[in-house]
Amino acid sequence: MNKTYKGYLIDLDGTMYRGTERVEAASDFVKTLREKEIPHLFVTNNSSRRPSQVADKLNTFDIPAQPEQIYTTSMATASYIKAQKPGARVYAMGEEGLMHALEEAGLTLAEENCDYVVVGLDHELNYEKLTKACLNVRAGATFLSTNGDVAIPTERGMLPGNGSITSVVTVSTGVEPTFIGKPESIIMEQAMGAIGLNREDMLMVGDNYNTDILAGMNAEMDTLHVQTGVTTKEQLSQYSQQPTYTISTLHQWIPYL
Amino acid sequence: MNKTYKGYLIDLDGTMYRGTERVEAASDFVKTLREKEIPHLFVTNNSSRRPSQVADKLNTFDIPAQPEQIYTTSMATASYIKAQKPGARVYAMGEEGLMHALEEAGLTLAEENCDYVVVGLDHELNYEKLTKACLNVRAGATFLSTNGDVAIPTERGMLPGNGSITSVVTVSTGVEPTFIGKPESIIMEQAMGAIGLNREDMLMVGDNYNTDILAGMNAEMDTLHVQTGVTTKEQLSQYSQQPTYTISTLHQWIPYL
Numbered sequence: 001m002n003k004t005y006k007g008y009l010i011d012l013d014g015t016m017y018r019g020t021e022r023v024e025a026a027s028d029f030v031k032t033l034r035e036k037e038i039p040h041l042f043v044t045n046n047s048s049r050r051p052s053q054v055a056d057k058l059n060t061f062d063i064p065a066q067p068e069q070i071y072t073t074s075m076a077t078a079s080y081i082k083a084q085k086p087g088a089r090v091y092a093m094g095e096e097g098l099m100h101a102l103e104e105a106g107l108t109l110a111e112e113n114c115d116y117v118v119v120g121l122d123h124e125l126n127y128e129k130l131t132k133a134c135l136n137v138r139a140g141a142t143f144l145s146t147n148g149d150v151a152i153p154t155e156r157g158m159l160p161g162n163g164s165i166t167s168v169v170t171v172s173t174g175v176e177p178t179f180i181g182k183p184e185s186i187i188m189e190q191a192m193g194a195i196g197l198n199r200e201d202m203l204m205v206g207d208n209y210n211t212d213i214l215a216g217m218n219a220e221m222d223t224l225h226v227q228t229g230v231t232t233k234e235q236l237s238q239y240s241q242q243p244t245y246t247i248s249t250l251h252q253w254i255p256y257l
Numbered sequence: 258m259n260k261t262y263k264g265y266l267i268d269l270d271g272t273m274y275r276g277t278e279r280v281e282a283a284s285d286f287v288k289t290l291r292e293k294e295i296p297h298l299f300v301t302n303n304s305s306r307r308p309s310q311v312a313d314k315l316n317t318f319d320i321p322a323q324p325e326q327i328y329t330t331s332m333a334t335a336s337y338i339k340a341q342k343p344g345a346r347v348y349a350m351g352e353e354g355l356m357h358a359l360e361e362a363g364l365t366l367a368e369e370n371c372d373y374v375v376v377g378l379d380h381e382l383n384y385e386k387l388t389k390a391c392l393n394v395r396a397g398a399t400f401l402s403t404n405g406d407v408a409i410p411t412e413r414g415m416l417p418g419n420g421s422i423t424s425v426v427t428v429s430t431g432v433e434p435t436f437i438g439k440p441e442s443i444i445m446e447q448a449m450g451a452i453g454l455n456r457e458d459m460l461m462v463g464d465n466y467n468t469d470i471l472a473g474m475n476a477e478m479d480t481l482h483v484q485t486g487v488t489t490k491e492q493l494s495q496y497s498q499q500p501t502y503t504i505s506t507l508h509q510w511i512p513y514l
Contacts, residue, residue, distance in 0.1 A: 127380045130417050134408075138415060150429050151391075158395060160387050164429035172407050172421035 014229020147181030271486020404438025
């Protein structure tokens with residue numbers, strides 16, 4: 001018999017949907033969480049969009065979600081900086097979701113003399129932005145990256161992910177960044193802080209062993225692997241450290257809510 | 258007594274000039290090479306400029322140079338590809354000097370279904386260019402990089418070099434490139450081929466241990482370190498593998514020409 005958890009952290013792509021496609025059972029699963037008033041946050045390595053935009057996307061799949069239930073790596077990054085140095089000067093490469101999160105946290109976006117450099121995925125990246133990131137890191141700014149994903153699956157194929165863009169600054173300066181997003185524990189710690197529950201009462205749910213499940217393990221949480229996305233049951237079986245649970249679809253978990 | 262060499266490969270920045278500054282003795286050294294009709298090529302990791310532009314810059318320092326005496330890593334890259342697959346389809350990120358060299362070698366610049374991907378320094382880089390490089394490498398194109406320099410010294414500080422830009426593709430695809438420029442031996446082999454002399458009759462001259470001197474060593478050439486640029490005499494003494502010779506300025510070498 002499975003433990004009953006008081007709160008959930010839930011991955012998006014591969015768990016709630018697959019690109020533009022529904023994932024069976026995701027809607028029923030989240031509706032049951034709501035009915036039972038079980039706190040949950042959707043935790044994503046996507047730094048580009050604002051929480052309201054992510055919630056809107058979930059709603060199109062008939063998955064109930066409020067902006068307050070979205071926890072992006074941009075929010076985790078902003079929260080991490082704010083805890084270390086409120087009002088810090090930050091040079092950020094990234095899109096709307098990152099800039100919004102940094103400003104919401106009362107941080108100052110700046111181009112030089114920065115306390116932090118944050119690299120997030122930026123489809124408008126250019127040489128000058130990479131230069132500013134490098135110069136600030138060389139001048140002593142703390143180097144953060146929203147996430148280390150090396151590739152993004154799209155209809156065109158695997159496009160460069162933020163981890164690959166981040167490497168420009170790493171290789172050029174010789175300084176390693178602190179990554180915030182999954183599989184790092186930082187985003188998990190921040191999300192648990194936001195939900196206000198202890199780690200032993202929470203379950204991390206996701207499809208990708210190397211991001212979602214490792215993130216949960218790194219944060220010493222119990223983990224639920226769902227076989228609707230990246231990591232298949234067969235692939236999962238080859239890892240030495242196993243998630244707490246693995247299921248074929250979220251329907252199987254509804255009785256345990 | 259030093260050996261008499263029949264031909265010279267000569268580095269540019271730090272050896273012939275320093276940015277926009279003269280290097281003492283460089284002009285006299287090259288003029289003596291010309292008077293004695295000793296074949297020499299200027300070998301550079303700068304992929305951006307055409308040979309004629311590089312020769313023009315040398316001329317402004319009163320250093321005689323014809324475009325035919327300039328050997329850029331772009332030319333080495335083009336020559337390397339042509340030797341493997343004449344007329345190959347190449348997706349290239351880079352500037353005028355790279356595109357010109359590839360076209361001069363009869364290669365076809367293309368965006369997809371490419372045989373080769375070449376990453377060279379590109380001040381106009383963007384996400385779409387990096388995407389095309391990644392997609393072609395993932396589709397099986399051979400991955401080359403003009404050079405692995407991680408940073409470029411400028412008045413603003415150290416800017417991202419081509420090695421750091423190249424890492425986007427390396428990290429995203431998991432495929433390691435073949436670097437062409439110094440300190441790799443490939444550019445040395447191509448330059449020796451262009452000058453038509455045997456390696457035991459040639460001397461590689463440069464200021465930077467980690468590029469010029471290692472390139473010479475990797476190509477099993479004798480090397481002359483000149484203390485007018487990056488690597489000081491003190492720094493040099495700490496490497497276990499030493500150049501054949503080290504001198505404070507090129508004036509000291511003129512009697513041996």
